[in-house]
Amino acid sequence: MNASIATDSPARVSLRIHPRDNVAVALTDLPAGRELEIDDRTLRLADNVRHKHKFTLEALSPGDIVTMYGVVVGKATRPIAEGGVIGTDNVAHATGDDDARPGSHVWTAPEVKRFQGQTFDGYHRADGRVGTANVWLVIPLVFCENRNVEVLRQCVADALGDDPYRNYKRMARQMLTGEGDKSDAIEAEAPRRFPNVDGVRFLTHTLGCGGTDDDAQALCQLLAGYICHPNVAGATVLSLGCQKAQIQMLKAAVAERDPLGLRTLDIFDQQSSPSEDALIRHALQSIFDGLAAADRITRQPAPLSQLTLGVECGGSDGFSGISANPLVGGVVDRLVALGGSGILSEFPELCGVEHELVARCIDEPTAERFRQLIQAYQHHAEAVGADFAMNPSPGNIRDGLITDAMKSAGAAKKGGDSPVVEVLDYAEPHRRAGLGLLCTPGNDVESTTALAGSGANLILFTTGLGTPTGNPVAPVLKIASNSELARRMSDIIDFDAGPIVRGERDIGELADDLLTLCIETASGRYQSRAQRLSQHDFIPWKRGVSL
Structure with a gap:
């Protein structure tokens, strides 16, 4: 970054980011009348300038462009004195209109010798991609299943002794009763049941029905991206049955990303289930089976x-x-x-x-x-x-x-x-x-x-x-x-x-x-x-x- 720095004191107080810029950034609060040495010339501030705000390096008339990072970022709407602060009262949004040509940009790659040959320890998936985490997903196809996802969240947290909010719950009990709960402290120190898994992630959302077909398709494409993500071992999906985001729509979106069917995907439809109890039971079994399978994957260099x-x-x-x-x-x-x-x-x-x-x-x-x-x-x-x-x-x-x-x-x-x-x-x-x-x-x-x-x-x-x-x-x-x-x-x-x-x-x-x-x-x-x-x-x- 080609930048000019005010040098009127040992501490940096302002910054001109690009040689073409006609404004600079105050790095600390600067009073009106303060003299700054910028690019071998002295500039006197016309206004008080708060840190992070910008001031002009030349006088601007209405219609003059404001340049920062070497590009047009605004246009003056009234006269601004040299060293004057710019704001919404005197500058409006404006952009450049360059007729750019693709491929005309010249990139000089940075020096990366220090990192040549380095690896990270990740989770290698069957499709050749590598994850930086290893999670199991629980997803609703429609907002009607958010409550059941929350039921699963609480049940799994209790079963695994892996409640991320245990400390806050302990805090609330102490505030209410004035006493701590030793059982929580013991539980918090228990070893993880699935040490190679980063956890179960329970997603909720407000979509899946009541919108357009395009909305449903976009949701299924997004959920497929999560199900097939390299950080995801597999997913348990809950469907109501009658929503616009249909099961087949999700399966098709997943198949586009996972044509060989390598990712584990279990889908449960509530309207086809004999009871809510059965739905929750089958979903829990899917989650715990998925965790056991995911735990067999260990981090390896990538x-x-x-x-x-x-x-x-x-x-x-x-x-x-x-x-x-x-x-x-x-x-x-x-x-x-x-x-x-x-x-x-x-x-x-x-x-x-x-x-x-x-x-x-x-x-x-x-x-x-x-x-x-x-x-x-x-x-x-x-x-x-x-x-x-x-x-x-x-x-x-x-x-x-x-x-x-x-x-x-x-x-x-x-x-x-x-x-x-x-x-x-x-x-x-x-x-x-x-x-x-x-x-x-x-x-x-x-x-x-x-x-x-x-x-x-x-x-x-x-x-x-x-x-x-x-x-x-x-x-x-x-x-x-x-x-x-x-x-x-x-x-x-x-x-x-x-x-x-x-x-x-x-x-x-x-x-x-x-x-x-x-x-x-x-x-x-x-x-x-x-x-x-x-x-x-x-x-x-x-x-x-x-x-």
């Missing part, structure tokens, strides 16, 4: 080319696009150089940098698919009175991400700099090694859910404000954009990108460290904070407008 990183951002702040997102992009580039893969999602957060991604596409068909999907999504939004430019949340704006293009330019940094080898629609499986683009909404959990559904076996999630998001099947590592967040929410943050902002470490050094943590996580030697908290978020995207 090349790093078997890793697929899904990348996501949520609760972004003004530092996300400076530290955490480029850091994750550096990891993706390293993994791609090693033969592995990355998946960049959240199409609304790519608005404004489409031309750069088109230039990175390996050929015209790949670029055209990207154009078609993002345009179709934008048109769908416009049809209901929405727009991608409405994407920044109030929290984003408070932290200086004032236009969608500004947020997108920083968000796209998560995808690194390597060529785009495939473009996937929602719930489509990732098949080609390298970087792929996946059409998802910007909603954190809907997008993370889709990344796993397309085959990401490890997810890197950047955040500047803090979010506990996890996933049922893919470990999620949370990367903080700033050290204050990493300290304050240490129970949900796995990695601190703050040293980049302070100028203590460069992105390349930390990318090596983060890739090492990915290998440790993929090998089961490090358990992510989301895994420790049993944060298993799953929200399918009902194919409407979700920005």
Whole structure:
């Protein structure tokens, strides 16, 4: 990253990210009148600038473009003095209109000698893929079965002595009675019954009926992606019987991904069952038989080319696009150089940098698919009175991400700099090694859910404000954009990108460290904070407008 740093004191106080930028980022609160030395010239701030917010490096008139990351991120709506702070009151969303040519992007792969020949310890599946975890799934085909899934969840937790919320339950009893429960402490220390299994994951959702045929088909495609995921040993599925998402629809979606029928799939239909008791009994037997079979699989060495990183951002702040997102992009580039893969999602957060991604596409068909999907999504939004430019949340704006293009330019940094080898629609499986683009909404959990559904076996999630998001099947590592967040929410943050902002470490050094943590996580030697908290978020995207 070509950046110019204000040098009026030993501590870094501001950052110009790209030589073409006409704004800089305040790295700490700066008062009006403060003089900064930027690019061998002195600039006096016209306004107070809060940390993470941006100020102009030149005077702007109405209609002048605002450039950050070297791309257009906005347009001035009224005069802004040199050194003036920019915000929603004086800058509006705007993007570049470059006529990009696919394949014109030149990528220089990073140095990866340190990782050549390294492996991770994963679960080798019969289809040749390798998992970073080993779980059994319990899934409802329709929301009517959510209650029965919850019954199974409680029964299995009690039977295995593996209740993730036992400490909170103990806390509640102590608050109510003033006494502890020694039996819980003894139970918590009991050995795991299935030591080679990471657990049973119980999914619930609000779909399966009452929507369109396309909604039902999309749900079955997503569920098939989870059932056939390399981190999944098999699945127990509950059906009511009369719902739109029919059993045969799910079986067909699974067969597309698993044509040889290698994945274990047990489906139980309540309307065909003699009683609820029988339904629960058969489902429990399926789960316990599945756990026994899954436990016979042990971790074995696998090349790093078997890793697929899904990348996501949520609760972004003004530092996300400076530290955490480029850091994750550096990891993706390293993994791609090693033969592995990355998946960049959240199409609304790519608005404004489409031309750069088109230039990175390996050929015209790949670029055209990207154009078609993002345009179709934008048109769908416009049809209901929405727009991608409405994407920044109030929290984003408070932290200086004032236009969608500004947020997108920083968000796209998560995808690194390597060529785009495939473009996937929602719930489509990732098949080609390298970087792929996946059409998802910007909603954190809907997008993370889709990344796993397309085959990401490890997810890197950047955040500047803090979010506990996890996933049922893919470990999620949370990367903080700033050290204050990493300290304050240490129970949900796995990695601190703050040293980049302070100028203590460069992105390349930390990318090596983060890739090492990915290998440790993929090998089961490090358990992510989301895994420790049993944060298993799953929200399918009902194919409407979700920005």
